[in-house]
Amino acid sequence: MESFRFSMPTQIIFGKDTERQTGAETAKIGKRVLFHYGSGSIRKSGLYDRVVESLKSAGVEYVELGGVQPNPRLSLVQEGIRLCREQKLDAVLAVGGGSVIDSAKAIAVGVPYTGDVWDFYTGKAVPSQIIPVGVVLTIPAAGSEASKSSVISREEGNFKLALDIDLIKPAFAIMNPELTYTLPPYQTACGAADIMAHIMERYFTNVKNVELTDRLCEATLKTVIRNVPIVLRDPANYDARAEIMWAGTVAHNDLLSTGRVGDWASHMLEHEISALYDVAHGAGLAVVFPAWMKYTYKHDVQRFVQFAVRVWGVEENFADPEETALEGIRRLEQFLSGIGLPVRMEELPVPTDRLEEMAERAVAKGSIGSFLPLAKSEAASIYKLAVKA
Known part of the structure; x- marks a missing residue:
């Protein structure tokens, strides 16, 4: 196990009707806030009205900025920064899913900065100040409600980059599983894949003697695997929704990272797909x-055997560990396909004539991943494996 520091500054307010506490919690971080949200679904559900009522009751003034899209855009972040400065706003309230929260974090870190906020995402500058961010979560997926990550897409050049720094962790996150009842099945499934990916990025590590976090990763994965089919059959099942929502937070608040080094190559590879073709992350x-698993499993067959046996219940073939490892990968694919997700490029659908270009973009800053570092040729090989069965 590696040495580590772990901090969880985000206060979690979890349970039924907790969105009615939005005003009281927001008043602790700001008196004039940017109310940031997405396409307007919060109006249809009535959440908008409840949040506004709560803010007014707490004496919190607000300026609205809606319109956040999946794969949140830099241009809207820049508009949010302008509004905060002009209106002298002292906090950002994000009401929505990961895209809204990521956009809110970018706005919050950009307000005190005299340069271009994109500098933080390219690594040209490191943020040292932020105005506080509060969250009302509506989609369990990205884990941004308690994470140190923000991913933003710049329209010019179709670039999608991440900022990872503890400074941007939200001050509070209000989480009511009831708010997820109306999520379309495909969005629920995409969220599950995002949660599982956050866990697996951490699970596949070269660090030894990480038994506790191995078990925590496995338990969180199995919780998602068990409960997603339940909510697809019964969207208003509170208990199953609650399990998934909390799993999404635990998957990305860095608890599962303690003492280990994650990989993150798969996220880097996917960012090129969603940056160029705007598919759901x-x-x-x-x-x-x-x-990625099919390409890398031979690097540490036993870790993939452990994944297959402990997570998917595969009976271990002691005479052929590779077969056990591959069966675990097959069961992952079967699960993802079974909940309505694509498992091949053509199902996204994404054209396959730019794989070399995507690989070059993915490794533009150098090799990616730590489990098995990947250069351009390896990245291209993984994209090709994502095309064929």
């Missing part, structure tokens, strides 16, 4: 991750 991960 979870759907892209459902295609990329099994392909």
Whole structure:
């Protein structure tokens, strides 16, 4: 196990009707806030009205900025920064899923900065200040409600880059599983793939003697695997929704990272797919991750055997460990396909004539991944594995 520091500054307020506490929690971080949200589904569900009522009751003034899209855009982040400065807003309230929260984090870190906020995403600068961010979560998937990550897409050049720094962890996250009842099945499934990918990025590590976090990763994966089919059959099953929502937070708040070094190559590979073709991140991960596994499993067959046996219940073939490992990958693909997700490029659908270009973009800053570092040729091979059966 590696040495580590772990901090969980985000206060979690979890349970039924907790969105009615939005105003009281927001008042602790700001008196004039940017109310940031997505396409308007929060209006249809009535959540918008409940949040507004709560803010007004707490004496919190707000300026609205909606319109966040999946794969949140830099242009809207820049508009949010402008609004915060002009209106002298002192916090950002994100009401939505990972895209809204990532956009809110980018706005919050950009407000005190005199340069271009994109500098933080390219690595040209490191943020040292932020205005506080609060969250009302509506989609369990990205885990952004308690993570140190924000991923933003720049329209010019179709680039999608991440900022990872503890500074941007939200001050609070309000999480009511009831708010996820109306999620379409495909969005629920994409969220599940995103959660599972966050866990698997951490699970496949070269660090030895990480038994506790191995078991935590496996338990969180099995919780998602068990409960997603339940909510697809019964969307208003509170208990199953609650399990998935909490799993999404635990998957990406870095608890599962303690003492180990994650990989993250699959995320880097997927970012090129969603940057160029604007596909749902979870759907892209459902295609990329099994392909990455097929390419890398021989690097540590026993870890893949452990994954197959402990997570998927595969009976271990002691005479042929590779067969056990491959069966675990097959069962992952079967699960993802079974909940309605693509597992091949053509199912996204994404054209396959730019695989070499995507590989070059993915490794533009150098090799990616730590489990088995990948250069351009390896990245291209994984993309090709994502095309064929």
